[in-house]
Amino acid sequence: MGGGWWGEPAPRPDPKAEAMTELERKRGGAPVPADWTYAPAPEARDIVSLRERYGLYVGGEWIEPHAGETFTTIDPSTEEPLAEIAQAGPEDVGLAVEAARDAFENGWSALAPSERAKYLFRIARILQERSREFAVLESLNGGKPIRESRDVDLPLSAAHFFYYAGWADKLEYAFPNRAPRPVGVAGQIIPWNFPLLMLAWKVAPALAAGNTVVLKPAETTPLSALLFCDVVRQAELPPGVVNIVTGDGRTGAEIVKHPGIDKIAFTGSTDVGKAIQRELAGTRKKLTLELGGKAANVVFDDAPLDQAIEGIVNGIYFNQGHVCCAGSRLLVQESIYEQLIAKLKRRLTTLRVGAPLDKNTDVGAINSRQQLEKIEQLVESGRDEGAEIYQPPCRLPERGYWFVPTVFTNVAQSYRIAQEEIFGPVLSVLTFRTPDEAVEKANNTPYGLSAGVWTEKGSRILAMAQRLRAGVVWANTYNRFDPASPFGGYKESGFGREGGLHGLEPYLRFDP
Amino acid sequence: MAQAPVLPRGFELPLEPRLPRIGSVDQVAVEERAATLGKRSIKREAKLWALDLAIRTIDLTTLEGADTPGKVSALCSKAVRPDPVDPSIPSVAAVCVYPNLVPVAIERLRGSGVKVASVATAFPSGQAPLDVKLAEVRDVVEMGADEVDMVIDRGAFLSGRYAKVYDEVVRVKEASGNAHLKVILETGELGTYDNVRRASLLAMAAGADFIKTSTGKLPSAATLPVALVMLEAIRDVYEETGRMVGMKPAGGIRNAKQAVQHLVLVHETLGPEWLTPDLYRLGASSLLNDVLLQIRKERTGAYQSADYFTID
């Protein structure tokens, strides 16, 4: 819709003020609400029952950490401590790898694939049954809104198990003439942004392919992985097939180093990913990495504007921006810049930042103090370097870790906020004039995980998709995930794919 | 060709080739956004506030071939005093009837504050010559109707004769005099959200005071995504010109939960300024009792039965 449809309006000081006076005149008595405040709508927390302390889940049993070291895990929206978690040391990791190796050699890999499939189907079904419980736990421990954990994380997690269950006994169709065999024992290290979903992304294909696993959840979000052990128990999965060892980076390092591990799968920061790649050099261990991103969300002048706004908002504020594929750089075609930014700023005022367990919350808590500090630091740098900051008015709770959804305009490619991954609810806006320029700017980064394209024109979508150096391209949508859809990055965003037929490949050996 | 209040640039003839280029809407995204807004959890005080507002914005409607003075009288009583047992329940905004029943409605509603809205322009099809339609509008205005609900000519719209559609709205607005004009788009016949947006912009440019989704004569009409598209068009007109046009979803809103979802849509798209009968109406009939049921449930804590609420 072009400008001036309804003709040039008569000059007026403030259209809204004048309209309001006319309105008040017409009103004749009916009250105008200052605002309609939605009452708190908390999801009941008592569906989750937490233990005071958790051990490590090895060989189907709960064991105490050898060195007895523990740490506390909290609710980041209130800083309330939730439980004591074990810090797995080298001996514990050793036991876990042994249990996994034992289960692999003596049973799991020899089980008929159709039987393996049925275990995974069981797990999928149980996750569906207990989905509300897990969703509440995920929001409690991680800070994300219950609406997201309930409507995105949980359904996708169950779906991943469901999808890969179906591949377990069909590998010869996925890889014809290649005689696929499991790799053995997989060491898996996952991040805190989608704790259960990342577990599903790792465990489901690994098990479907016939491997056993040693998995370390992130330090700040161990609880859903620990509850998952109960699902494993209910499914009667043979002991040692799934082993969960909690701990910080030291535990991860132990897993990476352990000679009994055949394959490492890591999702996390690019720096740690590089360290792991260095560590594994010369070992012939298989490796997949899913690292950071600085995705460009490209909006052309013919994009359906209101829906593009939703896509932009979803791209960077979904899960508080704690998303590796977040659309953190908005590339707007200059001809619609003013209109788009006005709509975007207006849209930000309707984002509800609040308690993760409130069903109306759109943006939850930042996962940790560490992450909050990182975000604050980068936002400071944005101000320092000269970008213009916009934050909608927002009252934040006193306790807990919070950050207001933020937009930076007048951002140059060279600013830190346009180069470095912030991993928070902060959007940087840049402009472009032509498709060529958009592609150039979008690709001008060491990252290459994802990108977004907004335009009505089909051929342009395909042309952009062809030229963008990113593992996932979303056209007229953003942050869409499905177990059937391969996900992974180009360049420093990592290598290997998760999801789809291609997601099986990292967990198999072939002849040739 | 009639003169519009402000003849906008871009509406010069020929209009036909230009309109299809305007305003694309992505179906998947808009349906998703509407669904997300529909998940808002509105409880307790917030819910009671919304239910009260819902009643105050209802256009209580009867548009049947079998309507009689008796039926309309009873409807008017219900409109003024929806719950005889509970005086705190407000009156609805208006009663909406066919032209022949306007005198009865005017008589029964005199002094109550409840408006009389009449459909006109060969409702619901709109398939009649313009002079017949205009005569109908003049008649109902003369009878004293406060509001006119017209239908656009969908046949003309879908065959690309946008100038005709535009012209008719302008002429009806003229003929409506002081009565406020709601323009019914009949979104269920328009086929795409793109068309809903275009028809909305067209109607507003031609002078509509309200744009309305449907006649209520097609099965399901006022879906959340359609309402969202219309609200976004209203917002764009407001941002550009300062003119505030009202919105009326009608058809298919049968229960309180849907009504609250529609109110959430308005709240988060246009803001609280639109949450008033002057700018928002709900076209409904059976909705009213469900809202009364929900109000009593909120107040007493017990689920209710329809037996305890009068049908009219």
Next chain:
Amino acid sequence: MSRLPVRKTYKLFVGGAFPRSESGRTYEAEGQNVARASRKDVRDAVRAARGAFPKWASMTAYNRGQVLYRLAEMMEARHAELADLCSGETEVEQAIDRVVWYAGWTDKLAQVLGSSNPVAGPYFNFTVPEPTGVVGVLCPEEPALLGLVTRLLPPLVGGNTVVAVASEAKPLAAIELAEALATSDVPGGVVNILTGLKAELAPVLAAHMDVNALDLAGADGDLAELERAAAANVKRVVHGAADVQSPWEVLSFLELKTVWHPIGV
């Protein structure tokens, strides 16, 4: 005094319900009176299948997979009853496992059977499989349960709806399966099972102009005649085997659609 059991009445399974044959006829099989479907029952079943097709075909592949998995759950719950009506436990276990196997294919077919095609030109070109529509299935006489499942699942997995004529001599397993279908989340009309005399029903199904494909697995007598009848509306004709499992079985009931779109700014 021993208790008198309440005996089951064996009816047809059409549109998610269990009607008797409109002809009112029955025949005796396995010591029971079993509904003897007529040509009008075939007509009604095809109508039900056609009516159910849009919804079944437009469900996400994931949803269809879950529904078929639930069918396996319901069959597992009827383990004992099913075992009585076929050759025994082993056949039941094989049948259930086959349903699970096929259920896992719904969301993988496109990746194995479809493709993105590297055409010579600036075009994006892709091929997707789609269901063909209503599939008529003549079920094998034996094995009573496994044969039935073997022929029913491939069309369903691809998103088709089915009108099946059960084994004539051993139809009870089919009705038991129908009960499992009715209590799973399979929408009414997606699977319709007719019991009766094959010689009466097969020609009607083969000639029906609103049936898109025909599986002659259990056909006996003049197959050539049935194939000739099928030619009237160019049905896809398949000679299904009674005990096989493969995604290519599913392919037999799929259409392949190829789409072109230019690539350019």
